[in-house]
Amino acid sequence: MSWTRNGETRSYHHGNLREALMQATLDLIAEKGIAGVTFAEAARRAGVSAAAPYRHFRDRDELIAAVATAGFDRFAEVLKASWQEGRPSPAAAYERMGRAYLDFARQHAAHYIAMFESGVPLEAHEELQLAGSRAFAVLREAAEVLVAHMPVAGRPPALMVALHTWSLAHGVASLFCRADGARRKLPMTPDELLEAGFLVYLKGLGAPSD
Amino acid sequence: MSWTRNGETRSYHHGNLREALMQATLDLIAEKGIAGVTFAEAARRAGVSAAAPYRHFRDRDELIAAVATAGFDRFAEVLKASWQEGRPSPAAAYERMGRAYLDFARQHAAHYIAMFESGVPLEAHEELQLAGSRAFAVLREAAEVLVAHMPVAGRPPALMVALHTWSLAHGVASLFCRADGARRKLPMTPDELLEAGFLVYLKGLGAPSD
DNA sequence: TGTACATCAGTGAACGCGCGTTCACTGATGTAC
DNA sequence: TGTACATCAGTGAACGCGCGTTCACTGATGTAC
Secondary structure (H helix, E strand, C coil): CEEEECCEEEECCCCCHHHHHHHHHHHHHHHHCHHHCCHHHHHHHHCCCCCHHHHCCCCHHHHHHHHHHHHHHHHHHHHHHHHHHHCCCHHHHHHHHHHHHHHHHHHCHHHHHHHHCCCCCCCCCHHHHHHHHHHHHHHHHHHHHHHHCCCCCCCCCHHHHHHHHHHHHHHHHHHHCCCCCCCCCCCCCHHHHHHHHHHHHHHHHCCCCC | CEEEECCEEEECCCCCHHHHHHHHHHHHHHHHCHHHCCHHHHHHHHCCCCCHHHHCCCCHHHHHHHHHHHHHHHHHHHHHHHHHHHCCCHHHHHHHHHHHHHHHHHHCHHHHHHHHCCCCCCCCCHHHHHHHHHHHHHHHHHHHHHHHCCCCCCCCCHHHHHHHHHHHHHHHHHHHCCCCCCCCCCCCCHHHHHHHHHHHHHHHHCCCCC
16 A cells, blocks of 8 residues: 655655654754754654654664764765875865865754764764764874874874864864854854864974975 | 741742752753753752743743853853963963863853853843853953964964864863763863863964963 | 565554643732831 | 832643653565465
8 A cells, every 4th residue: 555645655664764764853953953853753754653763763862873873974974085095285185174074064064963962972872982983083094194294203193183183173163163043153264264273283283284 | 928948948939049040950951961951840949830930031041041141151250260361471371271161161061061052042142142252252362462472473363363272172172071971082181182282283373382 | 476474664542741831819028108 | 117008029720732652553565385
């Protein structure tokens, strides 16, 4: 048996409910913020009954964790793609990655919120924790290459550089790149702010400027 | 008429309900996160009926905004106190202020969440916006002094320095200083990470190291 | 290729619960005289 | 200093609503033979 709903034909079995619920969650975050995410509303938007989500997620936290996990996977891909193996130079590629970071925060604001501001405990969701680590690993590997191109004397630890980069980028993203009303005003673009910060920081490290 | 409740005597009129509701909100944030804040529960903890909060706050957002506003005021005081007019040197005082920033994020985690992760729109609450600006002004004034002690040639804009500082400190605080389960693991203390970042950054600016 | 059957994914009705919100009310406080 | 009265801050009962959650169920799918 099958019938139409919202102009689309679908059978008794949704077939793709898990993904539909995750998409609904992203829409809800974008529209109402993380507090606007409920099982009932996500089910409604996916066109199924309120009990259906329980076949795929234990509770709201698990749904949000799944969305955050997918976000981290996508984030890792975006960062990796922007790094381009450090071409044409590690410093140039690193800055490009910084812009990609902010682009992600802007274009996938709902994912970014699920990843960093959802309040879902990391320990309780191993998949999420691993996905987060994989994304950070991209940043860290880039920092390794960046650092390897510096003079041996006074070469900084790559992990530290990666953590500083992450902190600065996250700070800029979460203060100045939000889509909601909590965004702070800025007399320049967030990209300019982050890039300028990177340049100063790299100079402080004694890095070749390109 | 007066009677006892929870071992304390209080009259029909609470006398300090506004503050009691704000304190209850802080406790709720600390215990359950921002999503755990409800009018009903705050009233319950303050020992009044569910209708009482309406005499002081229009809705939940206004309550949270009031808490965030008070948080920014306190934050500004803390930063100002740590800056100590830039003694003994602007660089040393600036770093001390960075530690004070992280201390605040840790010791007043609930305030910090209300200030930066509550999802309350800034535009809708002018008092909140002003309090936020006042806090940032402390940071900015410190940056002015710091910059003024640098060689005129290549002296960076103080506003930019302040924004970089804020971004880095907020990034470290929000990634690594949280009290909830969303805190990331770190192979050093957040203070060390932030201080090292400052030092590199200041060096990149060409600042005197003390 | 067809049939029987197990399994799976979604239904819809039901329930309790807590929250937001309104309302007429009432006890306490402050002030004018 | 005492009294009358206006104002204020809290009460408690009531209501609707949406959410979370459970349950026996049923339609669809896949697989063994």
